[in-house]
Structure formats: structure tokens, C-alpha cells
Amino acid sequence: MVSSYGTKRVVIVGGGLAGSVLAKSLQDVAEVYLIDPKEYFEVAWASLRCMVEPSFAEKTLINHNEYAPNAHIITSPAISISETEVTTANGRVISYDYIVIATGHDDKSAFTKNEQIGHYKANQEKIKSSNSILIVGGGPVGVELAGEISVDFPDKKVSLVHRGPRLLEFVGEKASKKALKWLNKKNVEVVLGESVTNLDSNTNGGVYRTTGGKSIKADCHFLCIGKPVASSWLKETMLRGSLDNKGRLMVDEYMRVKGHRNIFAVGDITDVKEMKQGYLAQMHSGVVAKSIKSLVNGKEKLEAYKGGPQMAIVSLGRREAVAQISSMTMSGCLPGKMKSGDLFVTKTRKSLGVSSK
Ligand SMILES: Cc1cc2nc3c(=O)[nH]c(=O)nc-3n(C[C@H](O)[C@H](O)[C@H](O)COP(=O)(O)OP(=O)(O)OC[C@H]3O[C@@H](n4cnc5c(N)ncnc54)[C@H](O)[C@@H]3O)c2cc1C
Numbered sequence: 001m002v003s004s005y006g007t008k009r010v011v012i013v014g015g016g017l018a019g020s021v022l023a024k025s026l027q028d029v030a031e032v033y034l035i036d037p038k039e040y041f042e043v044a045w046a047s048l049r050c051m052v053e054p055s056f057a058e059k060t061l062i063n064h065n066e067y068a069p070n071a072h073i074i075t076s077p078a079i080s081i082s083e084t085e086v087t088t089a090n091g092r093v094i095s096y097d098y099i100v101i102a103t104g105h106d107d108k109s110a111f112t113k114n115e116q117i118g119h120y121k122a123n124q125e126k127i128k129s130s131n132s133i134l135i136v137g138g139g140p141v142g143v144e145l146a147g148e149i150s151v152d153f154p155d156k157k158v159s160l161v162h163r164g165p166r167l168l169e170f171v172g173e174k175a176s177k178k179a180l181k182w183l184n185k186k187n188v189e190v191v192l193g194e195s196v197t198n199l200d201s202n203t204n205g206g207v208y209r210t211t212g213g214k215s216i217k218a219d220c221h222f223l224c225i226g227k228p229v230a231s232s233w234l235k236e237t238m239l240r241g242s243l244d245n246k247g248r249l250m251v252d253e254y255m256r257v258k259g260h261r262n263i264f265a266v267g268d269i270t271d272v273k274e275m276k277q278g279y280l281a282q283m284h285s286g287v288v289a290k291s292i293k294s295l296v297n298g299k300e301k302l303e304a305y306k307g308g309p310q311m312a313i314v315s316l317g318r319r320e321a322v323a324q325i326s327s328m329t330m331s332g333c334l335p336g337k338m339k340s341g342d343l344f345v346t347k348t349r350k351s352l353g354v355s356s357k
Helices: 017-026 044-052 054-060 113-128 140-152 173-185 278-296 333-339 345-351
Strands: 009-013 031-036 040-042 061-063 072-075 078-081 085-088 093-095 098-101 132-136 157-162 189-192 207-209 215-217 220-223 263-265 311-316 320-325 328-332
Touching: 009 017, 009 093, 017 031, 017 278, 040 044, 040 113, 044 054, 044 113, 044 140, 054 061, 054 113, 054 345, 061 113, 098 278, 113 220, 132 140, 140 157, 140 173, 140 311, 173 189, 173 311, 173 320, 173 328, 263 278, 311 333, 320 333, 328 333
Parallel strands: 009 031, 009 098, 031 072, 098 263, 132 157, 132 220, 157 189
Antiparallel strands: 040 061, 078 085, 085 093, 207 215, 311 320, 320 328
């Protein structure tokens, strides 16, 4: 298909870490459509800081048209795909020469930046007005939120219940133990191997019960359980056979969905065997951007994804963190210096070519 630009049309579905940089780098070489349910990109992991400091969201939420002014932005979720077109919930049908699926994880964020900031303000109020807080879930979201609250509001009693045997199960045991030790030092009560049975805040009377018979008194709770992979919209489409048993899109070395010449996938939605991290998602996008630039110029030179360093840093409040870099684990201010102050927000804004504010 030749678009009005006299060039090819590239549709990117999902404007998260992976889709946003891709839209930015392709917007001047092809006619780019970026489809996302909301008007803005968000530095995903910075949301926990925004819950204790809502003004931080002024930096972490960036309207799509700010970093990709030459792309067409469609603010509605994609609901279906065929060999030639993608359909959105608001009834748009957009044809494509190349499509890149970057829908990561299900996201229930607000439609506009202001609404999302309002949501953070409401969460901060909820924290401020509670003396005791229960966090349900001990993955990175639960641990980072416990870190933010216990550092910014040291007088609050924080409890964390996790149904798995250890915190941060996506990294090794040493990192889990360091995170647990840090939380204990901050007087966070951590319960492992149990679930909360009465999460309805209207009927629990401020006492939460666990499967192990514990009672935890808390004025409010935050549900921090992992979000599912956002591939349910593909389950009734021609790509249903391309999903693995975890709902991830199976890709080849060029990040193309296996068996498809012009359908690529990047970021957390893919089945690449590596840690699911934003910097790796952006590396996928770099590879796919090169391939698509070559394809739209009539060349068949595809770039292969060779993998990146395996590294995860989980922040523990504003100064400290626990990190796993390859097989090495460390905690404290050194990894904290890498992430916890600015949470890579300046770096991410730079990667999108927007001012660091
Ligand atoms: C607490 C926490 C801390 C983390 N810390 C780090 C860190 O320090 N460094 C790091 O590199 N990584 C970190 N990560 C991982 C990182 O957040 C993810 O790897 C990254 O966000 C993946 O990017 P993505 O673009 O693939 O998906 P996402 O960021 O999930 O973006 C997906 C986008 O697709 C959109 N979407 C969903 N469904 C549809 C649909 N049907 N149609 C259109 N659009 C859709 C969503 O609205 C969203 O904008 C952390 C994760 C967590 C949970």
C-alpha cells in the first residue's frame, strides 16, 4: 500500500516503553499510526513514586503527540487484527504495510494526563489519611510501594502479604532476602506464603485475614498483584496460534511474529527468554526500527536481536535499592544511586527527545 506520504504505513499498537521509542524513530520515515488507549506515555515503574509524590507525574507522563508529533495518534485500544488491517474499540479500521505489536501488560490508567495525576493525588490522600496500610503482593510493584511509603511516611504501619514463598520471585533468592531484610529494618511486617481472604474494604472492618489464620489491622490496602500480558485482544484473531501458553507472542530472531513477514512484536508481550525489562523492550524497538527503515526503503536487510545484559534494579525508597546484575546481587545506596533518585525518568525522557524539565 502506498500512503498519502508516498511511503509505507507502519502501525504501532501500544505506546509504552517499547512502542513510544519506535513511534519516535519511525515517524519521519513512514506514515506512522500509534494506537494506545490513553493520550500519554508513562514511565511505568515511576507510578509508585507518584503515589507518594503526585507532582513527580508531571515528568513521568508525556503526551504521545509531544514525542511523536508527526505520527497519527489513535487513543483507543486495538481489539482485532487481520492480515491487512487493525481495528480499534472506537471503530477505526487502519490498514498497514507493517505492524508492530507492543501492548505489554494490561493497563487500567486514566485517559488523560490530568486524570492520571488526579488518581495519584487520591492515592496520596489515602496514604496520608491512614495510620496503617496493607500491601497485597510482594513482586516489584508491592516491594517498591512498600519502600516508597516506609521512607516517605515512616510513622505509618505498613504490612505486606505475599502468597509466594519469597519476595521478588523474578530475581534470585539472594536479592529476595536482601529486600526482605531491608523491609524488616523499616518495620514493614512481611507475611510470606499466605493470601488475604477478605479484601473488600467495606466489610472487613479494618481487619484483614490471611489463609494462615493471621489478622492484620489496616486502615486501607493497595492491591499490587502483577498485571496480565495484554494479548487477550488477539485471542480470536489470526494471531491466536502465535501466542504461547503464557499469552506471549512467539517471535523469531528479527522480532517478527513467527510465520509472518510484516508483523513484528516488541517488549513484554514477546516470548524472548530474558528478564522482562523496559531497557530490553527499548532494545527490541531499536532492532525493529532498523529493519523497518530498511524495508520501507525497498531493502530486505533485517536486523537480528542478540539480547542484552540481564539486570534488574528494584528501588527501596528514594536512596536505596536491591539489584541483580547477571549473577551478582547488591543492595543499599550504590544500586540506589543508579535508579532510586530519578527512577530513570531523565534518561527515558531523553530517549524520547523531550526536555528533561
Ligand atoms: C515495579 C516495576 C519496576 C520496574 N523497574 C524497571 C526498571 O527499573 N528498569 C526497566 O528497564 N524496567 C523496569 N520494569 C519493567 C518495565 O516496566 C517493563 O519491562 C516495560 O514497561 C515493558 O514495556 P512495554 O512497552 O513492552 O509494555 P508496557 O510498558 O506495559 O506498555 C504497553 C502499552 O500498550 C498499551 N496497550 C495495552 N493494550 C493495548 C491494546 N489492546 N491496544 C493498544 N494499546 C494497548 C498500554 O496502554 C501501554 O501503553 C519494572 C516493572 C515494574 C512492575
